[in-house]
Amino acid sequence: MGAHRLISLTRRVPDLDLTREFYRQFGLQETAPGTFATELGGDQLHLLPGDVPEVVEVHIGVDSPDDLDAIAERLARYGVTRAAGSIAAVEPVSGVRVRLSVAERLPKQTPYTAPTSVKRDELVRRGDLLPLRLGHLAIGCTDVEEAKVFFIDGIGMRLSDYVIGGPFMRFETDHHNVVLLPAPMTLLHHTAWKVRDIDEIGYGGSRMIENHPERHAWGLGRHGASANYFWYLKDPAGAFAEYYYSEMDDLAPDPLFWDPVPGTGELPVAVWASPALHERPLVPEAMRAPLLDAER
């Protein structure tokens, strides 16, 4: 019981029309201007116009009104506001507003088993690609340890791992749902959208860069910390959008069965990827120096 999933993310972006076009082509369904839905999660991305890119709100689902009361108590020192059916507080390091409300849990997908043989016709996708849900988001901020307290002690998330100096935190059995990364200012590093299998990652990624080679950031690859396959694309507002498929959304809910090793940097960001790791394709210019420092 408690917080169990991301409901949605609200962002401000400077070039709204270009960013909307990007996410339409990414496969999200635009249900109203600037509002984008996944297959399972409903409306999960809200884009608003702004002079500069900004993370406005992270909306998180909980199981019951009792959960809202318990979390409101734990977040009391941050100043909680209440509205009908929801509570909200601002994480002070990043300035990001986190809202919580009661929401249905999403169904677990049955584990994918790669077919040992495929008919040629089945390899050619003819339909559109609609991601299943928003799986995680990574936010850069100036003090990840301080910001972590809000999510762990306040929201009740669990720590899964540290990778490149950032805590990877989860609600339930997903390896990570919220990631904090060291950065010189608050920024959205990436959002990650779950698809059905590795073919959909390849299909989606290659289709996105077909007439837009500048969108290609990193992929295809496989992460070390969570074992998911990935392909990252650059959106027009300076964040990355990740297609991912994971066979490892299955950590034990009890934190005693998982033992993260803070700060060791032992887990590779990727076990393999194109382009190679040393090219650092996922580090925005503004984050490059702090991330390199964190790894030393």
Ligand SMILES: [Fe+2]
């Ligand atoms: Fe990711």
